[in-house]
Amino acid sequence: MLTVKDLKVAVEDKTILNGINLEVKPGEVHAIMGPNGSGKSTFANVIAGREDYEVESGSVLYKGEDLLEMEVDERALAGIFMAFQYPVEIPGVSTSNFLKSIVNANREARGLEAMNAMQMLKYIREKIELVGMDEKFLRRSLNEGFSGGEKKRSEMLQMALLEPSLAILDETDSGLDIDALRIVSEAVNKLRTQDRSFIIVTHYQRLLNYIEPDFVHVLYKGRIVKSGDKSLALELEDKGYDWIKEEVDAVAV
Amino acid sequence: MSTTVAQDRYAAEKQKFQELFDQTEAANQQSAHPLDEYRQRAMTLAGTLDFPTRRWEEYKYTSVNRILQPDYAIGQAQGMDAADIQAYLPEGMDAHLIVFVNGQLSDSLSQFAELPAGMHVMLLRDAMDSDRFGSIAREHMDRILKDQDDIFVALNAAFSQHSLFLYSEKNVACEKPVYILHLSTNAETPILNSHMNIAVAETGSEFAYIEGQFEKPGATGTYFNNIYNRVTIGANAHIHHYCLQQEGAEGFVINRVDAEQDRDSQFSNYTVDLGGRIVRNNLNTVHKGSNLTTNYYGVYFGKEQQHIDNHTFIDHAVPHCQSNELYKGIVTDSARGVFNGKVMVRKDAQKTNAFQQSSSLVLSNKAEMDSKPQLEIFADDVKCSHGATIGQLDESSVFYLRSRGLNDHQARAMLQHAFIAEVLEYFKHEQVRDFAEMLINQKFEQ
């Protein structure tokens, strides 16, 4: 699905990702953890296609294609979905019109017929229920004035509607109360299939009680410094990051 | 205001209007009518006034030079049937239709009958002849010409042959709007279309009228629409005035509205301006009584070589009045936009509540926008706010939409549309709002 090799990325001449290697196979769930500022969002954004970053070296293959050569919308239509840590508010764009447009754009890319208004309504209702959102959000402007939790659910709703091959969740759990967290996790679990992969960026082991990852990686100073299974997340919860930092910094000296 | 040089600047152009007027009069077969006397007076008045130059503060960004160069003629009547005008009418809207093609009234497409009791729409000519409206009509014409210093208004009054008189009687609410359509089609010469509306709402009455100014697709002619509206809103009355403009590549427009409001009344102007070669809108309202409300909602969208200039003025002269003004526009390619919003709060106008916001998006390097809020406040107990922003599309929003699979063009169109849609929300008549939205979307897709 996704093969990242020795990826180095800079912003304004400052190297932020310093040689990332990662292999994600179909159906796998990878959790990426790490202290603040370690480069988790940067990594997620580079995969999604944000252009503010300069790729210095390395390669990213997605389904065998050179991902770094693809435009952000091409990536989306090829099945990559990014749930943003801070989704932007877009006044004036009605949520329902937006959802209709993106569903049909993605259907068209997959050679499917556009949905008519009735089909669309039914489809959106079905997914809205899945993520536990209120239908009244459809009438509001996209993300405008949504609470943190509502924004995250709106991201999950979009994910559910677009049925991506690879979903990247950047701190979708941050700031959610337990109920919301449970709903979001259930939504992710329902979308888990043999072919669909997830990269879940999180600070909290808590989420991983609900979504069981196949792998856990620790990102620190722009590199994956430790990988393991879900027990690594529990260890981090217990001991924090200091022991890993010490290990890494000791080697560096 | 004008120097000797400025006076001479457009002497030749003025002469051409005089000649055109003389020709029209010579060809006029109809017997003399009181209106013709006014038209003569107006032409004489025009002869004493000057065309604005860019030295005039109010015309700093808009030169009328291009407008005055063509050799205009008066349009000829053209056959047109109902199917031809369908595209210019809001879908599903039941309106009283008055149609002008190249400035000529289309009798077959216009309906002067079947108005609800208490609502009157007629030619100003006929209003002057009638016992009932004769003196009101004359009074308005007198006031338009008295101390008039705008040469375009004088020319309008001189050339407008089919001026309309719209009148709602006391306490009459007319549900069906009046739709005045100006359609430009190909003609052999550049066409001068001068049209005047005198709209009067008596105490407690309400009506809406829509002016649509369009060029037929495929037409390429040069024309000049010189439009004038005099709007009088009586106590506790409400007039909704819509102005929808989508002019051709060589279409010029000078549009002026002078509104006067009595106490407790409302005047709402809704302007959708999709441009022409040069469009200048002058929208003025004077307050004559307290506790009234003035609403200005405007949208403009300029592409290619278009020049769109909106000059608005609200004269708060009495206490306890409110004004709301929201203008939003987009300019791209080499288009140029001008917004000048003057709000005067006179010394006596205490407790005035005046809100003004003008926002624009400038989407290309060659596009230009000049925005000038102009608040002149002489009263001390008032609430006035104004804001003017000129910006670009928010790139993080573009990225967000693209990250969901919309292409760059779709993402930008969606955001531009959203930017403008905020103003359309205020449009009272849903069908006009939908129609305006459709026109704007068409322009996005071009």
Ligand SMILES: Nc1ncnc2c1ncn2[C@@H]1O[C@H](COP(=O)(O)OP(=O)(O)OP(=O)(O)O)[C@@H](O)[C@H]1O
């Ligand atoms: N656009 C940018 N311009 C400048 N610096 C940036 C930019 N984006 C990220 N950085 C810097 O890169 C580093 C990594 O940031 P990133 O947001 O990827 O970290 P993170 O691991 O997601 O942190 P957090 O846990 O706080 O979300 C930080 O030092 C940050 O300040």
Ligand SMILES: [Mg+2]
């Ligand atoms: Mg982050």
